[in-house]
Amino acid sequence: MFDEIGEVFTQINDDPTVRVVVLTGNGKHFTAGLDLSSPVGLMSLEAKEVSRRALDIRKNVIALQDSFTAIEKAQQPVIAAIHGVCYGAGIDVISACDIRYASKDVRFSIKEIDVGLVADVGTFPRILHLTGNDSLLRELSYTGRELKADEALRFGLISRIFDSKTTVQEAARKLAKEIAEKSPIALIGIKKILNYSRDHSVSDTLDYVTVWNQAMLQSEDMRESIVAFMGKRKPVYSKL
Incomplete structure (x- = not known):
């Protein structure tokens, strides 16, 4: 399943009709994690000479990293x-x-410790940026202990808590609908700038957003936003 995420999000990224994505699970749980017996799991590797086996592992890990990074690289906001x-x-x-x-x-x-693995497809570099709590991240990574909703909220991993699967999915869809009514050009820019700022200095980010807005301040979306505001109506934006 996880190796297909990249393909799905690549398709979504290229679809001009998609404004926002809601990612959820249909079953009892969101996900129990990677199946190590799957084609991308380590247990499925054929018995090979060690260096060749290492190259196979590297190839599989990079494929999974790219698959998850496709979520982050999608131009649409993902909830x-x-x-x-x-x-x-x-x-x-x-x-x-x-x-x-x-x-x-x-x-x-962060369950990898319990199967003798290091989390290697995005958790460590992203979670620390999201939460800024190095001590708690290390505690969770070294022990594999569970993090419940209230602690995850304090940790900064999530932004809101809801009563059930149904209500959290309804809330996500409601938020997606609200975001989808905004300018798609502005949404793409905001996501790109936020992601860029995570990995760069304030000065570099200011330069980057200046270059971005040199083009985007001339967009049809900005004109429509102003006209709609003056006319006291909702703006209507073209698809990408």
Whole structure:
């Protein structure tokens, strides 16, 4: 499943009709993590000479990294609606999303330690930027202990808690609808600038947003926003 995420989000990114994405789980849980017996799991590797086996592992890990990074690189905002268990690779998935809502029964765990692995497809570099709590991240990573909804909210991993799977998904869809009414050009710019600012200095980010707005301040969307405001109506934006 996880290796297909990249393909799906590449398609979404190229679809001019998609404004916002809600990512959730249909079953009892959001996800229990990576299946190690799957084609991208380590247990499926054929018995090979060690260096060749290492290259196979590297190829699989990079493929998964690229798959999850496709969520972050998608031009549309991505909202994660999380319920039940969210273990291992599930943390990698949600940390690549823009916004994270959770039900009150949610249980997070950086579970890789319990199967003798280092989380290697996005958790460590992204979670620390999201939360800024190095001590708690290390505690969770070294122990694999569960993080409940209220602690995850204090930790900064999620922004809101809801009563159930149904209500968290409804809230995510409501938020998506609200965001989808905004200028798609502005949304793309905001996401790009926020992601860029995470990895660069304030000075570099200011230069980057200046260059971005040199073009985007001339957009049809900005004109429509102003005309709609003056006319006291909702703006109507063209698809991308």
